[in-house]
Amino acid sequence: MQSSIFYGEWGGAYIPEILHQTFSDLTGHVRRARQDASFWAEYQSLMAEYSCRPTPLTFAKNLTRHFGGAKIYIKREDLNHTGAHKANNVMGQGLLVKRMGKRRVIAETGAGQHGMACATMAAKFGFACTIYMGAVDVARQRPNVFWMEKLGADVVAVEDGARTLKDAINEAFRDWVTNVDNTHYVFGTACGPAPFPELVAWLQSIISKESIIQIKERHGRLPRRIYACVGGGSNALGAFYEYLDQDVELVGVEAGGLGLDSGKHAVRLAATDASPGIAQGYKTMFLQNDDGQMRETHSVAAGLDYVGVSPILADLWQRRRVRFEAATDAEVMAALDLTIKKEGIIPALESAHAFVQAFKEAPRLSPEEAIIINMSGRGDKDIFTIAGAYDDPSWKKFIIDKAKEYQTRADRWGDRP
């Protein structure tokens, strides 16, 4: 995965002419940053000081005993500042923006994690920041919107299309073609036109650069398998990167939603619903109809709810280097519940997909072997989403009571909600 812009037949840069110069400049900056050892050193020290890196590799003793198979280790990307692996990407791109001399950043966001991470980075570096978010996601992720606004970002609710992540990406591109001179588009995942897949995968590789040292220290040798959830694919690529040339099985877990037969899922590679396509600037396997129109996707985890997948992963899938599986919403809730109860660790709904597959396979592996689950983010800060997914009655009552309280205050004092 070097500077070439295709990975097998996937990837490329299918961009409008107005962006040609910008991409050519960006590609040059990425190439220079990769060749300049001081960039990575600056990045590592920034992440150590600001984002708790290296993140721990936690031995999940109780889960290991529960399943009675392989030793289960959890790579704790949830302990990053802002609560997910997204911080790795945005802080790295922030350093790149400084080098490029630009003063404004824009980003798309689905669940709001990337948007929040980006707004955080912009606040720290003093950049102006606009976040594009599908109107559906704005409605279901209000707490993240609240924080993005408090961090000083403009959050724009996108009303076009399905009003979710892909529409936010389209809108961000529209902003970028209008403001290319002073603005950098902080792409959130290892998708989109080159050089974004390479750039994001490289920045996320900090995960496996740490874990490969940690697992050797703890377990004495490499793990048998690594599990990561796959939306766009950035946490998976980060977790897999340093193991690609090693004898380690790599397993990507996609959002099975309500099940493959329901049609309501986001499974691009683990089943046969997707087909090759070119959209949003790159070629990959897309969930689309026979005319090439993108389909609506579904997942309990907004961060996995996406029509495309990293071209780097599409290539690794085609070459059978990475195996893909799917976890349904129901399986995800069960794995989440078990992990919370057994380990006192609360994975994000996205990350819980990786736990599902690891739990299916761990019992069949020997206790002499180790597996790593990449916990891409924490779930406790998404309490609205997770409590909603649990359909928790006491939580619902709390929200209703809270709403009543706001209403009463509004009626009495006249401050409209």
Next chain:
Amino acid sequence: MNLRQRIEARLAVGKKFLLMTHIVLGYPSFAVNRQVVDQMVRNGVDCIEMQIPFSEPMADGPVIAKACQNSIACGTTVADCLAFGAEMAATHDIPFLYMTYINIIFKYGYQRFFTAAKTAGITGVIVPDMPPEMDDGFFAAARDHGVAPVLIFAPTTSDARMKELDSQAEGFIYCAARRGVTGKKSQLDAEVIAYLRRCRAATRLPIAVGFGIQSKEDIDALAGVADMAVIGSKTIELVDSQGAAAVGPFIAGLR
């Protein structure tokens, strides 16, 4: 005659400046498309680009993006669009082009799509997300079927790249007059004029100017520096607010 020859023939008969208009196929319906095209042709439009809607219209502004979304939601298929294109080209004696995004043509199959386009009498194709360096047979398939691949210049395009794009393009060059997506207003100031002179110098083909042209003043300012003006989202807004019958007088007013 190919697209370039047809455009040059129109310029040769004394027309100082040509007009290209745009419709989104299936929006608000093919029946209304038919009336709008009729109005356009009768009022002297020289060329029409028909956009086959795609669910991810990255280079389009809100008006056209919304029209595309609406058309797809109403069930418009690529097959419907190809049939309508054939009907228009058979009915009216002006060049018709398809505008769309690469995925539509990629999924349909390059050979199959351009065979259909050629049979229908379509003379050109504009695909903003298919730059020549991504070519995987698209340009040859278009050319082999006599469908001109029209390429776009932008204000950020260097002189050297303009030359390179010119070597791959046929028909005419579509010069985006401003940065940004379709449907926003441009200022036709000295900078734009200088840019258009740069475009003119870089290509052997006629040049069209697009993105945001809405009035006769805009067009008068362009006479002499470009060959054709592109009217895009303005007519969609007109049809939305006043109906298909408003298009004719608007076009006539630009002349």
